Amino acid sequence: MIPVDYYLFLSLALFIIGVIGVLTRRNVIIMLMSIELILNAVNINLMVFSRMWGTVDGQVFAIFIITDAAAEAAVGLGIILAFFHNRETVLADEMDIMKW
Amino acid sequence: MQTLNQALFIFFAVLAVASAILMVTRRNIVHGAVFLITTLLSTAGIFLLLQAEFLFIVQIILYVGGIMVLFVFVIMLVDLDVSMRLVQFNRQWIVAGALALVLAAQFLFAIWAGRGALRLPAMAAEISPKNTEAVGDALFSHYMLPFEIASILLLVAMIGAVVMAKRRVG
Numbered sequence: 096m097i098p099v100d101y102y103l104f105l106s107l108a109l110f111i112i113g114v115i116g117v118l119t120r121r122n123v124i125i126m127l128m129s130i131e132l133i134l135n136a137v138n139i140n141l142m143v144f145s146r147m148w149g150t151v152d153g154q155v156f157a158i159f160i161i162t163d164a165a166a167e168a169a170v171g172l173g174i175i176l177a178f179f180h181n182r183e184t185v186l187a188d189e190m191d192i193m194k195w
Numbered sequence: 196m197q198t199l200n201q202a203l204f205i206f207f208a209v210l211a212v213a214s215a216i217l218m219v220t221r222r223n224i225v226h227g228a229v230f231l232i233t234t235l236l237s238t239a240g241i242f243l244l245l246q247a248e249f250l251f252i253v254q255i256i257l258y259v260g261g262i263m264v265l266f267v268f269v270i271m272l273v274d275l276d277v278s279m280r281l282v283q284f285n286r287q288w289i290v291a292g293a294l295a296l297v298l299a300a301q302f303l304f305a306i307w308a309g310r311g312a313l314r315l316p317a318m319a320a321e322i323s324p325k326n327t328e329a330v331g332d333a334l335f336s337h338y339m340l341p342f343e344i345a346s347i348l349l350l351v352a353m354i355g356a357v358v359m360a361k362r363r364v365g
Contacts, residue, residue, distance in 0.1 A: 097204050099313035100306055102241070105208045107302045109215050109234070111295045116219035118291035119284050124224050124270060128231050131262065132215055135238050138250075146245045147313070151329045154250050155338050158330070161257055162345045166352030168262045172269040173359030179273045188285060 102143040109136035121186045123178075127171050134164045204244055211237035222283055224270050232263050249327040 109132055116129030138157045145153025179185055182192075211234045218230035239254040306313070334342055 097201055097244070100310070101204065101208070102245070103302070103306050103313075105211065105241070107299060108212050109238075110302075111299055112212070112215045112219055114298060115291045115295055118287050118294065120219065121281070121283060121285050122224060124266065124273070125219070125227055128227060128266060129219060131231065131258075132218070132234065135235060135258075138254075139238060139241060142242055142245045142247050142250060145247065151326075151333045154247050154326075154330050155333045157247075157250055158253065158334065159341060159345055161253060162349060165257065165262055166348050168265055169352050169356040170359065172265060173356035176269060176272060176360045185273050186281065 099143055099147055102139060106136045106139040106143075109133075109139070121188060123175055123185050123187050123190075124172075126187060127168065127175070131164055131168065134160055200244060203240065207237040207240040207244070210234075211241070222279055224279075225267070228263060228267050228270060231266075232259055235259050235263065247326065249330045 113129045113131075113133035113136060116132065117126050120126055120129070138160055141153040141157045141160070145151060145157075175185060178190065182189065184190075214230040214233040214237070218227045218234065221227045221230065235254060235258045239251050239259075242251040242254060
């Protein structure tokens with residue numbers, strides 16, 4: 096039997112890679128994809144704890160997280176498209192029209 | 196059976212982490228999207244190892260088939276060539292590294308503190324065919340209100356995405 100820790104370590108690795116991706120990349124689309132990666136890492140945790148307790152509550156929460164990810168991707172990509180139409184860029188540090 | 200499970204876990208875990216690293220570091224966004232798809236598929240394999248068959252298929256159909264197609268579609272709509280020639284990383288390596296270290300320390304401490312309680316029950320002899328039924332039961336009885344809120348969230352997100360992506364006329 097694979098210990099629970101291994102799944103948690105896998106989830107931790109994916110989570111940290113996602114955090115580093117969000118913080119260091121300049122491309123907004125890669126940042127959004129890193130956020131998807133973070134949500135996915137959380138899903139692994141929910142799944143292994145659901146298996147550990149023998150209930151399906153964790154799986155139901157994972158469904159809600161996937162719903163959130165879909166909503167976030169749709170709105171986020173809509174914002175990126177609108178911004179690209181206006182400014183012709185997808186770089187996060189070019190998004191400074193509100194800056195004085 | 197046990198060794199097969201372990202081999203599959205190691206395969207999926209290594210594949211997931213390797214393609215996640217590649218996703219974050221690639222210059223070409225399309226390559227990044229393909230590597231993210233690989234990560235999501237390996238995670239689906241992990242779900243199957245954890246006997247969550249319904250989430251396995253939801254992950255493939257909804258994440259890989261829905262969300263990632265949306266990502267690739269938007270990548271095709273924005274200009275790739277210009278952004279590929281620019282600097283890909285900003286200068287926040289120190290902040291990112293520090294935050295990653297803090298997060299890792301917190302998480303490892305949590306695992307260490309709960310190490311006695313982290314035991315998986317033995318795997319059932321045959322795969323239960325009732326996983327989807329159990330998830331549906333929980334979703335439509337105990338989690339009815341969150342389910343309705345999630346559907347309203349999806350409706351709002353749909354309207355928001357249409358309004359955001361609409362071309363302004365005039």
